[in-house]
Amino acid sequence: MHSAAIDEVPDATATHTFVMAAGAICPESPTVTDIDGNVYPAVQIGGQCWMAANLKTTRYRDGSTIPNVLDQNAWIQPDLGPAWCNYDNSPANDVIHGKLYNWSAAANPNTCPQGWHLPSNSEWTVLTDNLGERGCRW
Numbered sequence: 001m002h003s004a005a006i007d008e009v010p011d012a013t014a015t016h017t018f019v020m021a022a023g024a025i026c027p028e029s030p031t032v033t034d035i036d037g038n039v040y041p042a043v044q045i046g047g048q049c050w051m052a053a054n055l056k057t058t059r060y061r062d063g064s065t066i067p068n069v070l071d072q073n074a075w076i077q078p079d080l081g082p083a084w085c086n087y088d089n090s091p092a093n094d095v096i097h098g099k100l101y102n103w104s105a106a107a108n109p110n111t112c113p114q115g116w117h118l119p120s121n122s123e124w125t126v127l128t129d130n131l132g133e134r135g136c137r138w
Contacts, residue, residue: 034113035059046130048123054098060110075102082108
């Protein structure tokens with residue numbers, strides 16, 4: 001079983017949490033590796049391949065750094081620019097939750113590993129439709 005918190009995009013004002021049974025291993029790519037060398041399992045759900053863990057990268061695919069912003073007040077500033085932090089600013093939470101990215105960093109097409117992208121609304125709909133009521137707790 002995997003659990004994940006999904007922040008609605010782009011304003012991240014609501015969080016949905018669901019638990020899903022592990023999907024089949026993604027046939028095209030059973031694992032995904034980011035530029036920092038983090039390896040993520042990939043699962044297939046409803047014909048789509050999904051990373052089965054949250055992203056942990058600190059760099060874009062071109063090698064440039066995504067800033068680590070620890071100041072909570074900075075996160076509410078509209079001109080912050082790309083940023084990431086660990087949940088509760090605790091590096092220990094990186095193992096469990098991965099990194100938290102603001103919209104500017106998450107929406108950058110070079111944040112996700114090569115061949116991967118931030119899901120569209122229609123891709124989320126396919127995922128949630130395939131999970132069904134028993135797979136979601138919201």
